[in-house]
Amino acid sequence: MQYMLLIYDTEGSLAALSEAERNAFMGEYFSYTEALRGAGKFVAGDALQPTATATSVRLRGGERLVTDGPFAETKEQLGGYYLIEAESLDEALEWAAKIPSARLGTIEVRPVMVYG
Amino acid sequence: MEVAFREERSRCVAILARVLGDIDLAEDAVQEAFVIAVSRWPRDGAPANPGAWIVATARNRAIDVIRRERTLAGKTEHLARLEGISAHEDDPEERTIPDERIALIFGCCHPALALEAQVALTLRTLGGLTTEEIARAFLVPEATMAQRLVRARRKIRDAVIPLRVPDEHELPARLAAVLAVVYLVFNQGYGPPPRAELTREALRLAALLARLLPAEAEAHGLLALVLLHEARAASRVAADGSLVLLAEQDRSLWDARLIGAGKEALARAMALRRPGPYQLQAAIAALHTEAATDWPQIATLYDRLAQLTGSPVVELNRAVAVAMADGPAAGLALLDRLELPGYHLLPAARADLLRRLGRADEAGAAYREALALAPADGPERSFLERRLAEVEGTR
Incomplete structure (x- = not known):
């Protein structure tokens, strides 16, 4: 079973930290990713560029509408994700709680739909 | 059958x-x-x-x-x-x-489900109430309740919420959630208005948990609590639906068999030497079944319960017990430190202590304040009105 762990946090919360704190935080992310890989649970994972770089696109009546910005303007924004392999929601929640950003923001855990 | x-x-x-x-x-x-x-x-x-x-x-x-x-x-x-x-x-x-029902209970009370869904699913799956019965007990349209159940079951299946007893490191928090669901079912059944189908289900579920998790003190504590309250169910409400105070209840209506079973469950819980809020509440309920009420002991237990829960409602009960043990003035001093905005039982308790101190004017004002906050169709109303008429008569 695959689960998507969506990392939502306040943009700029990392920038508000001192350089030493920021480095420590990034270090935690690297070791977390290593732990996921080591356990054979890692499928994919990336950080995203800030929402200032986001572009949204919709097709309405055959016409392509392109707008600047993310899907929704909210305080906490999608900043990255992990796609993991887990036995159950409990295991996925265990891994989600270990993501460093779980302390600052929210991790949304979504099972990935399986076809066939 | x-x-x-x-x-x-x-x-x-x-x-x-x-x-x-x-x-x-x-x-x-x-x-x-x-x-x-x-x-x-x-x-x-x-x-x-x-x-x-x-x-x-x-x-x-x-x-x-x-x-x-x-x-x-x-x-x-x-x-x-x-x-x-x-x-x-x-x-x-x-x-x-x-x-294997214990595994199913932990699945039904998983924190990934909303509390109201946990309650509904537990009652439907393990209690065996119909969807219609659950809807009626929680004052929700049947279609809403059916939808809630469908969503919860689907989430268990699609998100793979495991139907198993949690690992040891998760067990305390997860067990607390399961006990909370049973306690909530019991409270909803306790009323007002009382709903026997819910207290009965709470009793069955608490008994099941105590039997399947014999090493968990709070599981026995919750069972004891439910049994000891259930034992007094027949005396709690008068024929006209009004609430009967503990002191005025007809003790011959109390169920001695349930009281005995409750005290046994409490003894089993306390033997495990892991105190908790349900055991403390059960111990208080047990003291209330004695012929002579040990108010100082009850006040002490409420004090420990208040330390564990930090609940102002528990503080309110503690103040009432202190008033019984050390006199109304001591209780009133504790009540005056409390703030429970919108909660009618605080002015009701103050009114009672003021009445016993002979401060009729202040008592009358507090009774009126309690009546203004009390639920419109609650059985406490007639009691408060009667007391208000009394203090106004003595003025």
């Missing part, structure tokens, strides 16, 4: 649901097995072990259903796990089927 059926049904559902991870499919298969039993047993005679027969038959039904589902993900895995369930319908060695 009906109770036996419910017990057997939820046990069978638990076994299949655990393997399938799908409560819906498990319930359907068990239902079908019962239908087959009703048509076959009178003709062929009941099997030696009816529970095992139902499980085996339901298992075969579920295998049929899964085979027909062409698109089902993890089909082979599901089938393999179903094959693993013993199909020995009449194993004379195995008189009863294993009780």
